[in-house]
Amino acid sequence: xxxxxxxxxxxxxxxxxxxxxxxxxxxxxxxxxxxxxxxxxxxxxxxxxxxxxxxxxxxxxxxxxxxxxxxxxxxxxxxxxxxxxxxxxxxxxxxxxxxxxxxxxxxxxxxxxxxxxxxxxxxxxxxxxxxxxxxxxxxxxxxxxxxxxxxxxxxxxxxxxxxxxxxxxxxxxxxxxxxxxxxxxxxxxxxxxxxxxxxxxxxxxxxxxxxxxxxxxxxxxxxxxxxxxxxxxxxxxxxxxxxxxxxxxxxxxxxxxxxxxxxxxxxxxxxxxxxxxxxxxxxxxxxxxxxxxxxxxxxxxxxxxxxxxxxxxxxxxxxxxxxxxxxxxxxxxxxxxxxxxxxxxxxxxxxxxxxxxxxxxxxxxxxxxxxxxxxxxxxxxxxxxxxxxxxxxxxxxxxxxxxxxxxx
Amino acid sequence: xxxxxxxxxxxxxxxxxxxxxxxxxxxxxxxxxxxxxxxxxxxxxxxxxxxxxxxxxxxxxxxxxxxxxxxxxxxxxxxxxxxxxxxxxxxxxxxxxxxxxxxxxxxxxxxxxxxxxxxxxxxxxxxxxxxxxxxxxxxxxxxxxxxxxxxxxxxxxxxxxxxxxxxxxxxxxxxxxxxxxxxxxxxxxxxxxxxxxxxxxxxxxxxxxxxxxxxxxxxxxxxxxxxxxxxxxxxxxxxxxxxxxxxxxxxxxxxxxxxxxxxxxxxxxxxxxxxxxxxxxxxxxxxxxxxxxxxxxxxxxxxxxxxxxxxxxxxxxxxxxxxxxxxxxxxxxxxxxxxxxxxxxxxxxxxxxxxxxxxxxxxxxxxxxxxxxxxxxxxxxxxxxxxxxxxxxxxxxxxxxxxxxxxx
Numbered sequence: 001x002x003x004x005x006x007x008x009x010x011x012x013x014x015x016x017x018x019x020x021x022x023x024x025x026x027x028x029x030x031x032x033x034x035x036x037x038x039x040x041x042x043x044x045x046x047x048x049x050x051x052x053x054x055x056x057x058x059x060x061x062x063x064x065x066x067x068x069x070x071x072x073x074x075x076x077x078x079x080x081x082x083x084x085x086x087x088x089x090x091x092x093x094x095x096x097x098x099x100x101x102x103x104x105x106x107x108x109x110x111x112x113x114x115x116x117x118x119x120x121x122x123x124x125x126x127x128x129x130x131x132x133x134x135x136x137x138x139x140x141x142x143x144x145x146x147x148x149x150x151x152x153x154x155x156x157x158x159x160x161x162x163x164x165x166x167x168x169x170x171x172x173x174x175x176x177x178x179x180x181x182x183x184x185x186x187x188x189x190x191x192x193x194x195x196x197x198x199x200x201x202x203x204x205x206x207x208x209x210x211x212x213x214x215x216x217x218x219x220x221x222x223x224x225x226x227x228x229x230x231x232x233x234x235x236x237x238x239x240x241x242x243x244x245x246x247x248x249x250x251x252x253x254x255x256x257x258x259x260x261x262x263x264x265x266x267x268x269x270x271x272x273x274x275x276x277x278x279x280x281x282x283x284x285x286x287x288x289x290x291x292x293x294x295x296x297x298x299x300x301x302x303x304x305x306x307x308x309x310x311x312x313x314x315x316x317x318x319x320x321x322x323x324x325x326x327x328x329x330x331x332x333x334x335x336x337x338x339x340x341x342x343x344x345x346x347x348x349x350x351x352x353x354x355x356x357x358x359x360x361x362x363x364x365x366x367x368x369x370x371x372x373x374x375x376x377x378x379x380x381x382x383x384x385x386x387x388x389x390x391x392x393x394x395x396x397x398x399x400x401x402x403x404x405x406x407x408x
Numbered sequence: 409x410x411x412x413x414x415x416x417x418x419x420x421x422x423x424x425x426x427x428x429x430x431x432x433x434x435x436x437x438x439x440x441x442x443x444x445x446x447x448x449x450x451x452x453x454x455x456x457x458x459x460x461x462x463x464x465x466x467x468x469x470x471x472x473x474x475x476x477x478x479x480x481x482x483x484x485x486x487x488x489x490x491x492x493x494x495x496x497x498x499x500x501x502x503x504x505x506x507x508x509x510x511x512x513x514x515x516x517x518x519x520x521x522x523x524x525x526x527x528x529x530x531x532x533x534x535x536x537x538x539x540x541x542x543x544x545x546x547x548x549x550x551x552x553x554x555x556x557x558x559x560x561x562x563x564x565x566x567x568x569x570x571x572x573x574x575x576x577x578x579x580x581x582x583x584x585x586x587x588x589x590x591x592x593x594x595x596x597x598x599x600x601x602x603x604x605x606x607x608x609x610x611x612x613x614x615x616x617x618x619x620x621x622x623x624x625x626x627x628x629x630x631x632x633x634x635x636x637x638x639x640x641x642x643x644x645x646x647x648x649x650x651x652x653x654x655x656x657x658x659x660x661x662x663x664x665x666x667x668x669x670x671x672x673x674x675x676x677x678x679x680x681x682x683x684x685x686x687x688x689x690x691x692x693x694x695x696x697x698x699x700x701x702x703x704x705x706x707x708x709x710x711x712x713x714x715x716x717x718x719x720x721x722x723x724x725x726x727x728x729x730x731x732x733x734x735x736x737x738x739x740x741x742x743x744x745x746x747x748x749x750x751x752x753x754x755x756x757x758x759x760x761x762x763x764x765x766x767x768x769x770x771x772x773x774x775x776x777x778x779x780x781x782x783x784x785x786x787x788x789x790x791x792x793x794x795x796x797x798x799x800x801x802x803x804x805x806x807x808x809x810x811x812x813x814x815x816x
Contacts, residue, residue: 016464050484056424057491065494068502069487072480076458079477083465086473094476098506099551143507 001033002167003125007135007157010044011174012231013077016084022172022231023084026130030090035125037164039135039157040081042073063108067137067147070109071097074134074153081132093124094132097145102138102156104146111146113138113155116163133160151212158215162222169219169226170238171211176230177239178203178210180404181257185395188405192255194240197226199255202347202381216241253350253357254402257395263293263341264316265373265385266323267308270333273299280330281307284322290315294343294376294383304333308374310385313339341373342391345383346398358382364401370394409441410575411533415543415565418452419582420639421485424492430580430639431492434538438498443533445572447543447565448489450481471516475545475555478517479505482542482561489540501532502540505553510546510564512554519554521546521563524571541568559620566623570630577632578646579619580639585647586611586618588812589665593803596813600663602648605634607663610755610789624649661758661765662810665803671701671749672724673781673793674731675716678741681707688738689715692730698723702751702784702791712741716782718793721747749781750799753791754806766790772809778802 006026013019022040029036050069054061078094085092100120104111124131135153138146148155154171161169176191178200183189195203197220204213210228219226219241229238271277282292295309311319316339323335351357361382365372370393374385386394399405414434421427430448437444458477462469486502493500508528512519532539543561546554556563562579569577584599586608591597603611605628612621618636627634627649637646679685690700703717719727724747731743759765769790773780778801782793794802807813 016461019465053424053484053488054491057427057488058495061491062494065487065490065502068490068504069484072483075480075483076461076477079473080461080465082473082476083462083469086470087466094473096476096553099553145504145507 001035003035003037003164004029005037005039005157005161005164005166005169006172007039007153007170008041008172008231009153009174010041010046012172013040013042013081014044016080019077019080020084020087022081023088023090025231025234026085027088027090030130036130037121037125037160037166038081038130038132039153039160040074040077040132041135041153042077046073046076064144067108067145070147071134071137071145074136078132078134085130085132090130091128092130092132094134095120096134097137097156098139098143100133102133102159104138104140104148106140106142106144106146108144108146110149111138111140113148113159116159118163121160121164151215154212154215155218158219158222158224158226161224162218167225169224171215171226171228172231173210173228174230174232175210175228176233176236177228178241178256180255181259181395181399185259185392186257186399186405188399190404190406192239193237194242195255196349197241197243198380199347199349200241202345202378203256203258211241252348252403253354254346254348254404255350256347257344257398257402257404258347259342259344259391259395261342261388261391262313263310263343263385264313264319264337264339265308265310265341266316266319266335266337267306268323268327268332268335269306270304271307271327271330272332273303273305277305277307277330281323281326282309284326285311285319288318288322290319294374294385296374296376310341310343310374338373338387340388341385342388343383343385344391344394344398345381346402347381349380351382352379360401361398364397365394368393368397370397409443411443411445411572412437413445413447413565413569413572413574413577414580415447415561415578416449416580416639417561417582418449418454420580421448421450421489422452424488427485427488428492428495430489431496431498433639433642434493435496435498438538444538445529445533445568445574446489446538446540447561447568448482448485448540449543449561450485454481454484472552475516475553478555479542479545479553482544486540486542490538493538493540498538499536500538500540502542503528504542505545505564506547506551508541510541510567512546512548512556514548514550514552514554516552516554518557519546519548521556521567524567526571529568529572559623562620562623563626566627566630566632566634569632570626575633576635577627578635578637579623580637581618582638582640583618583636584638584641584644585636586649586664588663589803589807590667593667593800594665594807594813596807598812598814600647601645602650603663604757605649605651606788607755607757608649610753610786611664611666619649660756660811661762662754662756662812663758664755665752665806665810665812666755667750667752667799667803669750669796669799670721671718671751671793672721672727672745672747673716673718673749674724674727674743674745675714676731676735676740676743677714678712679715679735679738680740681711681713685713685715685738689731689734690717692734693719693727696726696730698727702782702793704782704784718749718751718782746781746795748796749793750796751791751793752799752802752806753789754810755789757788759788759790768809769806772805773802776801776805778805
């Protein structure tokens with residue numbers, strides 16, 4: 001008998017029919033003697049509907065009030081789920097985040113969980129209840145309602161699992177696990193049985209949107225056993241996200257190929273190579289709330305340097321305009337950019353102990369005549385920026401080169 | 409400068425456009441230097457939508473969970489209202505019932521308010537905020553979310569006014585006050601400037617659905633000055649509901665003519681006149697959750713009695729079937745009934761000190777050839793049950809007979 005936290009996303013609870021299916025699934029786990037805590041998201045589309053109402057009132061709604069309204073989405077789901085469980089003959093009780101004292105800081109619309117009071121939940125579990133806790137929400141010290149930001153239900157589930165020292169936190173999604181890459185791009189992609197937290201975080205940050213990155217970080221920090229499963233299939237073990245410790249011989253060098261579209265690259269050319277130039281260039285961009293991804297600086301031979309970085313394509317034009325002003329201020333030679341780039345990354349903890357991964361990667365791309373525009377590496381990841389048209393080809397080539405294609 | 413509680417019903421906040429209008433109205437009161445607490449209902453239709461979702465899951469949803477879901481309707485409105493007030497340049501903060509500790513008992517779906525903590529609201533008011541509190545909801549001692557039943561927002565508003573000793577509690581509705589009778593039936597109906605709590609309670613219980621009866625009772629008990637106003641008109645003083653104390657000469661004998669359609673009358677004939685017959689007849693009906701309204705028992709000369717009562721027409725057939733069984737058990741002579749009756753009542757505190765009101769009423773009806781089927785009286789009300797076809801005629805005749813028609 002184990003204590004299991006099960007998180008169901010918006011598509012899994014999109015209709016009352018699907019909510020009944022979730023209740024049936026929970027009933028099967030309960031029948032095996034497990035204690036279950038269920039953490040649902042809002043019915044899909046509901047959070048957008050609520051925020052839409054707020055936008056009808058004000059283009060810049062007050063964040064505190066936005067959380068009051070946005071948190072109702074999950075509150076509806078918990079009650080419906082509890083009712084559906086009653087219909088399955090289960091004892092079940094629902095709680096909002098504030099009710100079980102999911103204590104957060106006061107950063108409305110993207111609050112961070114500080115603490116969870118487990119007393120009430122433990123009591124209900126002991127009485128045989130399935131406990132249904134609204135994801136995505138909590139309350140600050142003064143009792144103000146807060147939300148954790150988009151995808152925050154994953155974080156809620158992991159935090160509950162950590163607070164209650166659950167045996168496993170299961171994230172039910174519309175995919176049956178984490179794949180070596182997107183199967184829509186590479187049909188030979190394989191589902192991974194396990195992946196390390198570090199790899200998962202890199203995959204998540206690179207656009208594999210199976211899990212919210214904060215929840216993975218949280219799970220890693222608190223050593224919560226995290227499993228990704230399909231809510232639409234009854235079979236399958238999904239993908240287990242593990243603390244890296246079983247460094248077996250089978251450990252693959254590369255676990256997956258991640259990618260993201262919609263990248264744009266910008267370069268300030270011939271910047272005088274003086275301390276503080278990165279800050280001068282990126283400061284105004286950060287102030288404009290534009291997220292900068294990869295950053296590269298090459299020192300040239302004439303005492304000047306070329307400074308390149310990538311942003312989301314939607315921010316390209318705005319960023320280019322800002323850079324022109326900055327470049328002229330700092331007497332740089334000019335600004336260039338390319339709105340049509342993409343990023344492809346090989347991710348794997350195995351590369352720590354295996355030299356030559358980068359050269360293998362560059363070689364495979366070169367063999368197909370794919371020109372690399374930027375390179376960035378971390379301990380367990382190598383990313384390249386390419387012309388967008390090469391994205392699918394590059395992913396397929398690398399997937400094959402690193403032996404990730406399915407055996408059969 | 410006064411402290412005013414303003415309650416806005418579902419139709420007043422039915423759209424974001426109307427919510428903006430409410431905010432504008434509140435801004436005008438605030439500009440006059442008043443402290444304002446606003447209590448909104450859910451956007452009209454929203455509570456039904458939420459209960460509809462619950463019914464898709466279960467035909468008999470758990471009351472505790474029903475309250476979790478139903479309470480979200482008002483939670484959406486409070487946030488939208490606070491945002492709309494910000495757009496008007498007002499400081500405003502929203503609270504759910506549980507947040508301001510509207511403490512109730514644990515009777516889910518029809519909880520009763522026990523206590524309200526005024527500390528937080530007073531602090532916010534002192535800081536210049538309009539405080540927006542969700543109507544219809546609270547939390548019990550264990551923090552479970554409760555709702556007060558349909559129309560409970562009126563009660564929330566009155567309870568807040570009582571707890572904070574507000575100068576006035578204003579109920580904004582889609583009518584501009586309380587009328588001597590329904591203007592759709594009698595075009596000459598007059599808006600009343602004042603009405604006593606007792607009269608208002610009789611009017612409410614008789615089908616004048618301007619205010620929830622519980623809120624009137626509450627206001628009377630705690631001496632809250634209650635005013636009914638139109639949320640769609642900017643002018644007008646509405647109707648003030650007063651504690652009966654200014655017994656001026658102008659005090660009318662009758663304040664209004666109330667009526668209700670959809671009544672059905674049932675009679676058990678020739679019941680042996682023994683102790684306990686009322687209980688034997690009405691017990692099973694109460695157990696079947698059928699509301700009984702008027703009850704009359706006439707003792708006959710042969711040691712038997714006729715026992716009559718009225719129920720809502722929707723319950724007529726079911727009640728008749730039940731009665732047949734009961735009648736045969738108690739060896740009564742038989743059961744008769746009439747599904748097409750109505751009730752018309754004259755209400756007024758003045759009748760206490762004026763004899764002859766009943767005979768005036770019966771005389772006016774007799775002059776029009778209207779046969780009275782049942783009569784029931786209280787200290788400030790005389791009700792008659794009539795054939796349904798006479799309803800409009802009877803209301804018009806009585807309205808005129810008691811001098812309620814407009815002067816011009």
